[in-house]
Amino acid sequence: MLDISDNNNIKRKQQFDLDTIFISHHLTSFCCNISQSLTRVPLHIIFSTKNREPYFGDQSIRKNLHAYLAATTNHLGSPSISVGGVADHIHLVLRPWPTLSVATLVAKLKVNSNQAFKGNFPSQFSWQSGYAAFSVAESTLESVVEYVSNREEHHKRVTFQDEYRAIL
Numbered sequence: 001m002l003d004i005s006d007n008n009n010i011k012r013k014q015q016f017d018l019d020t021i022f023i024s025h026h027l028t029s030f031c032c033n034i035s036q037s038l039t040r041v042p043l044h045i046i047f048s049t050k051n052r053e054p055y056f057g058d059q060s061i062r063k064n065l066h067a068y069l070a071a072t073t074n075h076l077g078s079p080s081i082s083v084g085g086v087a088d089h090i091h092l093v094l095r096p097w098p099t100l101s102v103a104t105l106v107a108k109l110k111v112n113s114n115q116a117f118k119g120n121f122p123s124q125f126s127w128q129s130g131y132a133a134f135s136v137a138e139s140t141l142e143s144v145v146e147y148v149s150n151r152e153e154h155h156k157r158v159t160f161q162d163e164y165r166a167i168l
Contacts (some may be wrong), residue, residue, distance in 0.1 A: 038099035042081065044144055045092045045106060047131040054087035055117075055125050062087070065117060072112050078105055081141070090149040095137065106131045121163040
């Protein structure tokens with residue numbers, strides 16, 4: 001006696017195997033024919049001044065620093081979406097260039113801005129060696145941009161250290 005359900009299962013299995021081979025072939029063809037690296041992973045990057053010194057307490061210097069950092073990220077092929085911060089730390093939201101590591105991007109931002117702004121301060125200005133970088137979901141990008149834009153008001157209520165510990 002022939003069980004029809006077994007025959008249908010065999011047909012479904014054969015069709016599944018054929019679909020898998022078809023999809024696998026086309027994905028391999030697609031992946032192997034991409035001529036450039038493509039990403040869409042917005043990042044929220046935070047770094048602070050050495051010893052948390054409030055070098056950017058002056059609003060005009062801070063505004064110039066934010067503009068400088070935005071221009072530098074754009075020049076590095078990593079378009080800035082938002083730049084903000086307060087006297088002792090910076091927040092950036094950007095889309096990094098696919099072949100540029102986050103560590104290299106942050107290092108270039110720190111070195112270039114350090115050289116550009118060193119003359120504005122009476123003491124030895126520098127950035128801390130570390131940084132934080134978080135991927136941002138497209139669905140939350142707008143709220144993260146708003147968050148970065150409102151740093152001054154926010155840090156009147158919550159310290160950077162407390163907020164940083166909560167994020168981690």
